[in-house]
Amino acid sequence: MAKRYVVRYGSMRHVAEFSARTPQEFGRSESVIVRSHRGTEWGEILCEATERTREYLGANDPAGKILRLAGPEDERHRDQAHQLERDFFTGCAEMIVERKMPMQLVDVEHLFGGERIIFYYLAENRVDFRELVKALARRFKTRIEMRQIGVRDEAKLLADYGDCGKPTCCNTHLQQMPPVSMKMAKLQKATLDPTKISGRCGRLKCCLRYEYDTYEEYRRELPGVGKWIVTREGKGKVLAQEILARKVLVNYEDDRRVLVDAADVLTVVSGKKRGEGGEPQGQKSPPPEAGGVQRN
Secondary structure, X not given: OOEEEEEEEOOOOEEEEEEEOOOOOXXXXXXXXXXXXXXXXEEEEEEEOOHHHHHHHOOOOOXXXXXXEOOHHHHHHHHXXXXXXXXXXXXXXXXXXXXXXXXXEEEEXXXXXXXXXXXXXXXXXXXXOHHHHHHHHHHHOOEEEEEEOOHHHHHHHHOOEOOOOOEOHHXXXXXXXXXXXXXXXXXXXXXXXXXXXXXOOXXXXXXXXXXXXXXXXXXXXXXXXOOEEEEOOEEEEEEEEEOOOOEEEEEEOOOOEEEEEHHHEEEEEOOOOOOOOOOOOOOOXXXXXXXOOOOO
């Protein structure tokens, strides 16, 4: 049975499982030549495929085959392809300007095997690029593919390092870029200054999403802010939550403010204390006096 490996390939850092029918074994970070659905491509071995990697990738079938380990001749061929990409980019950009097309060229990818040239571009609306494709095919004598992308994909293509000092997540390990909201930043008590929590793409950083599920799970286990609780030290009102520490800041009836572990909370009383707009849960309001009017 052919061994399988997880390979990263292409300008968009696609990650997929590839089969290897050669008896040679491949190690982590080794460069290989693979055959994908797009053509012959340069790839990098990440690890051997396992059930866990298949679950992560969401696919059981291999995306192609590993043809061979990349050698010196392959490296020279790859460098030549990268040099050609500069000419492809300049030529396409000139044609876009000549035709006054409402699109911004971002990057170009020339497949290792030369089967096609892929142009990545930004545009606010759909663009009719049929004439442009024909002109590019005549000039470069190969198959042309135009791929519209978003600003987060642009960062995936062009960004290098993030504010943390590490390579950006979008061009290393992220398969899908998750939706991120300000709610996630607030829950984690991160700064709400957009300039400090935005990534290279100008959108909220993907890493705000990583710990959100854990924060949300812990938050549900803690009494909410404004709730009255009972501990061994008495009754008090929750002023704040320390989510990761799994503690709450409690203001007791004698005005002491104490951090209380979630495990020390004996009872959570819904609502507000009498005299502050309501009663503790379980107590009923007295019936209105006879002849009186009950106000809502």
